[in-house]
Amino acid sequence: MGNILKIALRNLFRYKRRTLLTASLIAIGVILVVVFGGIANSFKNKVIGILTNSNLADIQIHKKGYISSIDNLPLDLTISGEGINKIENLLKENEQIKAFSKRFRFGSAISNFVQTTNIRLTAVYPEMESQTCPDLPKRIKNSKNEPSNFVRRGELIVPINLAQGLDLKVGSDVVLVANNKDGSVNGITLRVSGISENILGPTGKDGYLHLDDARTLLRIPTSQNEVTEIAIKLNNFDKLDYVYNQLKSELMKFKTQSGKPMYEISTWKELSPFASIVRIIDLLIIVVKIVLIFIVLVSILNVMIMSVYERVSEIGTIASIGTPPGKILSLFLVEGFSLGLISSIVGSLLGIAILFLFSIIKLNFTFGRMELALSPEIQLSEVIFTSLIVIIISVVSSLQPAIKASKLEPVDALRHV
Amino acid sequence: MSLVKLKNVKKIYQVGEVKVSALKDINLNINKGKFISFIGPSGSGKTTLLNLIGCLDKPTNGEIFINDVKVNQLGRKESAKFRGDNIGFIFQNFNLLPVLTVFENVEYPLIMVHSVPKTERKKRVLTLLEKVGMLDQKDKYPNQLSGGQKQRVAVARALVTNPKIVLADEPTANLDHKTAYRVIKTMHIMKNELGTTFIFATHDPKVVGEVETIYTLEDGLVVDKKIHNDRKGN
Incomplete structure (x- = not known):
């Protein structure tokens, strides 16, 4: 095999210019896949990280039917009483779950005593919420509170666009007026303790208040343990689907009196429109890989066809000497393999170097209203996978010319000029 | 006993819709250790006969x-x-592999055809290169050699596997008089040392003047056979 490789490499570099041009073309394709994949995946992971760590969490549990009417923020589809206790026990027993947070989401009117407008609110226990969405306190500006207690009783975190519209600052007093599920109206005065940056998605512009204040506003008795959702943070995000399926099968055991499921469970993908963008990014990465496959296929096929055509007489010589057809086939396959291997190694190294450069200078841009600073990186497995595609396609595209070479009749090949 | 035996061999080529009879009923017996030549005008069937003996082509009958x-x-x-296993080839255009050195060209059949161990390979290649007078050129590539040197390397390559027969098609056609003579002498010495049968297809009187048996072909038939018993060892 070593000798076949030696001969193949020498034949490859016999036509230096052609080999270098083809190798460069393939290497550029690999660079494109590595750099584009690295940037796209980093962007995707960054935004998913922001969404899940600041707002959505990894998984959410709701009363059955809540998601389909989530835009209305229904107050009658809540998880309450014994149900909460059972779900809490379920979550505490699961080793994959790092933290969870009970939330009550509702709509309200907000007034600065001059102007009144609407606000969507998420009521939380700050200790639970800061563990479930650890980046949320970081997105609250001008707050003097500890991250683990980012919203205390009597306080309100308002989203930045609303704060600007109502000219609210930290320390401003506001009045919240809301209907409870029975239709009665109540009001509560709170003090603005922080301004939150906007995040992409339907819940990205919510205000935050303490869950006990929400109960007061909505006249929910303290003894009545009632929430609209439970947000869950996992120890390992990569196990999202596994934990989701595990929890789903457990939750499906809870039935209503009519035998229907009592709760529904959703991952962040079902809750954020960014999931569609993720799918488009994944599709684009696949398209770039397909383009690479065609570049490799056409380039190597072209080089190998030329190589066989130019060396017909040589093939006749080695065949007449007694070289078995299998070894002639191997000679050309190894040539294609070597070209693919060299190109993919060069392309991968240059691609990684470019990504490294980007990660040093950082790519800053705005997505929606989020300021992103990307440090692109790519997993080694992704680079290896791309290189493997190139090498496999190189061998596959060498196959037809190699078979042709191995099937040449020596007497005909020797006559070839 | 015959090393090569041809019985009623015919070869017909289909050229478009026309059938061309290249060989017509050839019967031959060639013994071991001989230095023989097929001669005849172009198109007489010399190369076709060599190709058939070299198992590069199949007879029609x-x-x-x-x-x-x-x-x-x-x-x-x-x-x-x-x-x-049995046949060595020497070509008019030398047909050395341009990407391999002299040593590697001679070594090639031992690697790709016979899988001979490295130490044994080296010994056999160096011995043969010394015999053909090319040992000092062993690290050069074919494009650094003269025509005569290339053909001597081709002789070494043909003999390195210890074949029973070496077939040489117009081996001196691209060589000047002096070089051609030296190459023929080299082959003659090899034949005497190794007992290999050399079969030529040629027009070259220098080759014809060295061989023991001359078969003359005309229009696909052997029309004459001359034996020169005085040309066995010089």
Whole structure:
């Protein structure tokens, strides 16, 4: 095999210019896949990280039917009483779950005593919420509170666009007026303790208040343990689907009196429109890989066809000497393999170097209203996978010319000029 | 006993719709250790006959035996193996592999055809390169050699596997008089030292003047056979 490789490499570099041009073309394709994949995946992971760590969490549990009417923020589809206790026990027993947070989401009117407008609110226990969405306190500006207690009783975190519209600052007093599920109206005065940056998605512009204040506003008795959702943070995000399926099968055991499921469970993908963008990014990465496959296929096929055509007489010589057809086939396959291997190694190294450069200078841009600073990186497995595609396609595209070479009749090949 | 035996061998080529009879009923017996030549004008069938004996082509009719093996019935792989084991080739255009050095060109059949161990390979290649006077050029590539040097390397390559027969098609056609003579002498010495049968197809009087048996071909038939018993060892 070593000798076949030696001969193949020498034949490859016999036509230096052609080999270098083809190798460069393939290497550029690999660079494109590595750099584009690295940037796209980093962007995707960054935004998913922001969404899940600041707002959505990894998984959410709701009363059955809540998601389909989530835009209305229904107050009658809540998880309450014994149900909460059972779900809490379920979550505490699961080793994959790092933290969870009970939330009550509702709509309200907000007034600065001059102007009144609407606000969507998420009521939380700050200790639970800061563990479930650890980046949320970081997105609250001008707050003097500890991250683990980012919203205390009597306080309100308002989203930045609303704060600007109502000219609210930290320390401003506001009045919240809301209907409870029975239709009665109540009001509560709170003090603005922080301004939150906007995040992409339907819940990205919510205000935050303490869950006990929400109960007061909505006249929910303290003894009545009632929430609209439970947000869950996992120890390992990569196990999202596994934990989701595990929890789903457990939750499906809870039935209503009519035998229907009592709760529904959703991952962040079902809750954020960014999931569609993720799918488009994944599709684009696949398209770039397909383009690479065609570049490799056409380039190597072209080089190998030329190589066989130019060396017909040589093939006749080695065949007449007694070289078995299998070894002639191997000679050309190894040539294609070597070209693919060299190109993919060069392309991968240059691609990684470019990504490294980007990660040093950082790519800053705005997505929606989020300021992103990307440090692109790519997993080694992704680079290896791309290189493997190139090498496999190189061998596959060498196959037809190699078979042709191995099937040449020596007497005909020797006559070839 | 015959090393090469041809019985009623015919070869017809189909050229478009026309059938061209290249060989017509050839019967030959060539013994071991001979230095023989097929001569004749262009188109007389010399190269076709050499190709058939070299298992590079198959006859349309008749039988070919080499070392008692009926070679016209061998398949592609068997033919390749038989050639590798029994036959060496020397070509008019030398046909050395340009990417390999002199040493590697001679070594090639031992690697790709015979899988001879490295130490043994080196010994055999160096011995043969010394015999053909090319040892000092062993690290050069073919494009750094003269025509005569290339052909001597080709002789070494043809002999390195210890074949029973070496077939040489116009081996001196691209060489000047002096070089051609030296190459023929080299082959003659090799034949005497190794007992290999050399079969030539040539017009060259220098070759014809050295061989022991001369078969003259005309229009696909052997029309004359001359034996020169005085040319065995010089």
